[in-house]
Amino acid sequence: MAKAAIPRRRVIGSAVGLLTLGALGTQRLRAERSLPRDDRAIRPPGAVAEALFLAACVRCGLCVQACPFDTLKLSTGKGDSPVAAGTPYFHARDVPCEMCESIPCQRACPTGALVSTLADIDDARMGVAWLSSPEGCYSFIGAARCDSCWRACPLQDSAITMQQGRTRLGGRFTPTVNDQVCTGCGLCEKACIAVEPAITVKASRDGQPAPHHA
Numbered sequence: 001m002a003k004a005a006i007p008r009r010r011v012i013g014s015a016v017g018l019l020t021l022g023a024l025g026t027q028r029l030r031a032e033r034s035l036p037r038d039d040r041a042i043r044p045p046g047a048v049a050e051a052l053f054l055a056a057c058v059r060c061g062l063c064v065q066a067c068p069f070d071t072l073k074l075s076t077g078k079g080d081s082p083v084a085a086g087t088p089y090f091h092a093r094d095v096p097c098e099m100c101e102s103i104p105c106q107r108a109c110p111t112g113a114l115v116s117t118l119a120d121i122d123d124a125r126m127g128v129a130w131l132s133s134p135e136g137c138y139s140f141i142g143a144a145r146c147d148s149c150w151r152a153c154p155l156q157d158s159a160i161t162m163q164q165g166r167t168r169l170g171g172r173f174t175p176t177v178n179d180q181v182c183t184g185c186g187l188c189e190k191a192c193i194a195v196e197p198a199i200t201v202k203a204s205r206d207g208q209p210a211p212h213h214a
């Protein structure tokens with residue numbers, strides 16, 4: 001039996017619908033790319049460069065579900081949730097990334113928004129920690145011999161060292177981050193004993209570089 005002909009108006013309507021959806025998608029991506037950057041909203045390990053990430057991430061939340069530490073959240077796109085709605089991020093001061101060896105968030109991602117080539121969590125580049133508020137650091141101002149950030153770091157003495165020497169504010173030690181090694185996990189930021197953390201992670205939006213170990 002011959003198939004019933006699809007009314008021409010419906011075909012045109014569908015084509016217009018698809019074009020509209022495509023235009024809306026493009027508009028959405030443009031709008032998302034112009035969102036103000038929140039430098040402390042950190043993408044999960046293995047995230048590709050931001051523009052690619054926004055196109056690849058289907059907002060499924062599987063990475064969030066896979067994270068055993070409730071580190072990751074899906075953005076609501078409002079208030080304290082400054083990245084594009086539906087996309088995953090974390091704030092280190094709330095819950096940092098525990099640098100799981102098996103990287104379950106990345107393994108759960110079905111689209112490549114979190115690259116599967118990240119084989120070693122030590123190669124993740126989610127961001128970089130820095131002494132953003134030296135005047136708030138107990139060691140830097142000489143108020144106490146604190147090394148909480150250094151102790152918390154899983155890559156102690158390679159990602160972060162306590163450099164000895166008189167500081168400009170009268171202290172004797174400066175927490176010093178090696179930005180070539182720091183993963184941006186934020187465990188140092190979480191561990192900072194100051195009310196407002198003196199050391200914070202600046203999120204990377206540049207995407208995952210090639211793994212160091214082939």
Ligand code: SF4
Binds near residue numbers: 098103
């Ligand atoms: S590496 Fe582990 S702790 Fe970090 S975001 Fe992924 S699942 Fe969560």
Ligand code: SF4
Binds near residue numbers: 057062086111
């Ligand atoms: S699993 Fe991948 S596609 Fe799904 S929300 Fe996470 S990053 Fe996006």
Ligand code: SF4
Binds near residue numbers: 160189201
């Ligand atoms: S963010 Fe802090 S704890 Fe994590 S690797 Fe970098 S220096 Fe170490």
